[in-house]
Amino acid sequence: GREKEYQQEWHQSHRAQNNARSRERHRRLKLEMIANYGGNCACCKEVRPEFLSLDHINGGGVAHRREVGTGSKMYYWLKKSGWPHGFRILCYNCNLSLGHHGYCPHQEVGNAAA
16 A cells, blocks of 8 residues: 555655665674674784685584575574584685685695694
8 A cells, every 4th residue: 555655756866875884783793794704814813804804613504594594594592592613704715715625725734824
């Protein structure tokens, strides 16, 4: 009815504001998640939030993401669950290397950069 039309019109006319508010909520929640899991990459110590991601320490991330969702949904689940153990922060490079190669070059034995 008319109420639904009004809501759709209002949402369309305020889309930019709503999107900005949503991005800010996501940013704050991600910063809170990062702070609760050490504040930096557990491997290389990167601190810039744009580069940081959540890692399931013992694997199982794919199934867990299917269960609770990704991004803010995952962060809300972690917060609601009291920031449980079994997670850490890794930068995207370290996380990707561990996922694809089973190790991170930062931790490779004999690596001069380690």
